Amino acid sequence: MKLLNRLLSVIFISRFGQVLVFLVVSSNEKAIYPFFCQLFIPVYYAAPACFYLYATGFIAGRTRLQKFEWFHFVPFFLAIVHVLPWSFSPAVKWDAIVAQILENKQLFITEQSGLFPSWFYYLGRPFLLLAYLVATWVTVLKSKVIDEKVSADGKKWIYFFLRTATFFQLTSFFPLVIWNSEEPLFNALFILFNCVALLAIVIFVMHQPKLFYGYLFVAVDMEDNETVVGDDREEVKKLAKPVVSAKKLNLMPDQLSAYSDLMKSFMENKKPYLQPNFQIVDLANEINIPVHQCSFVINNFLKRNFRDWINSYRIDFFIKEYPLKSNRMTIEAVAYESGFKSLTTFYNAFKKETGLMPKAFFSQK
Incomplete structure (x- = not known):
């Protein structure tokens, strides 16, 4: 369905944004990295809500968002206000932000990056990730609809999606463990650990192609928006x-x-x-x-x-x-x-x- 595809695309764009910002900062492109940092901040605030809405919408088979579900995107709109170039916004210390990004602490940038105080980012974003992660698992595990209306392959896909997303979201909190560590070995091990985990997931999916067939790689019938x-x-x-x-x-x-x-x-x-x-x-x-x-x-x-x-x-x-x-x-x-x-x-x-x-x-x- 178009709705689920769009929600899923926001999640992928958010992850892509994290990687892109890290690469731009690592390449020392000082002229463009502030633009990309600010560009993806609203997407970061939309992704947790999209994660929750994708899982619940998949189970319920919804084709559109209900009216009250649009309130999940309030943090997204606040993030847009946060990054807009207001004349009264404080100056951003980009050198300090770059240093924290290079330490792989994108989730915990303690410098003010826009209109709102620094806690809006280093407390607000982790809170959204954890809150929506817990809410999604609770909703899925307690849902009776999943046993009645979701096929066997559908259950495999949604649980694979939840476990994979949970793993990568929780690894974002790993820098807390090494916050005061100046040993570069920790960062190298962290990156290596993520790469090995991603490789393991790819190998698993290659042996379970039905997890993607019909749920991630789909075509949309233009007559009635049903998935075919x-x-x-x-x-x-x-x-x-x-x-x-x-x-x-x-x-x-x-x-x-x-x-x-x-x-x-x-x-x-x-x-x-x-x-x-x-x-x-x-x-x-x-x-x-x-x-x-x-x-x-x-x-x-x-x-x-x-x-x-x-x-x-x-x-x-x-x-x-x-x-x-x-x-x-x-x-x-x-x-x-x-x-x-x-x-x-x-x-x-x-x-x-x-x-x-x-x-x-x-x-x-």
């Missing part, structure tokens, strides 16, 4: 690509029929369509069939693309549930309960399946 991945992305967009035959996939007619029955049985018995983030890669993983074969069976044997096929189950569920709950729930609430991410997707799918809008459909009934 893999082969199904090309089906939805109807790219001009030759159709793969069953012969090339080594699928016999009996095997096609068996795969089709297996998919239908899984959908009817397990009801994975109630999970808003359920994707074709999750289906393939659950029934132990390659993704491209799942896509082929749905397109050529069931004569639909994956999105329309799974939405048909959601519409059937909605049609059965709404009459039972209409006295206490709205159409929109039952639509979300049926697994739809957005109302636009729901109404389009309902019209496509029944030829009518929901109110007209039930009035005829």
Whole structure:
């Protein structure tokens, strides 16, 4: 989804900013390092909130921020005010700031870097990191939604994301241990430790590609902003690509029929369509069939693309549930309960399946 991609990009930009500032300072580019230092300070204050909102939004399957969630970005706007070149702002001692950055203490710069006092940075930023880190873990561990609506691969991804981010955030506090140390060996060991940890994570991910497939590397369908991945992305967009035959996939007619029955049985018995983030890669993983074969069976044997096929189950569920709950729930609430991410997707799918809008459909009934 666009929302999650944007939140995740802020987290990456914040980490990139830390590295870039360190490199600029290390290269002794005195003319430009104040610009980059000030440029990334607001991003540093936005990243912890984005970390929390990404994790909670991923679990809940939200496509947009709720109104009260915009208050999480108050520190971001205060940071913008902090770095603006006000005429009454005190002079910044950039030489002292550079010395602390070179000591790898970006998180604990004790010199005043803008309008607000120095504590705004060296106390405010660590507090935000720890507060949002704890809040995210508490929310995720206590959430019942994650067991009901998030697929197995989705759980692996969100816990991998949390553990990795937690590791790198906590290592930011390592300079506190060596605050009064003048031994350069400590800084070298700290950098080496981070590099080894990053290498270990990369090697782990290479052996677990599904952690990224569908969650980090995704394509967005422009019609309804739903996430579409893999082969199904090309089906939805109807790219001009030759159709793969069953012969090339080594699928016999009996095997096609068996795969089709297996998919239908899984959908009817397990009801994975109630999970808003359920994707074709999750289906393939659950029934132990390659993704491209799942896509082929749905397109050529069931004569639909994956999105329309799974939405048909959601519409059937909605049609059965709404009459039972209409006295206490709205159409929109039952639509979300049926697994739809957005109302636009729901109404389009309902019209496509029944030829009518929901109110007209039930009035005829």
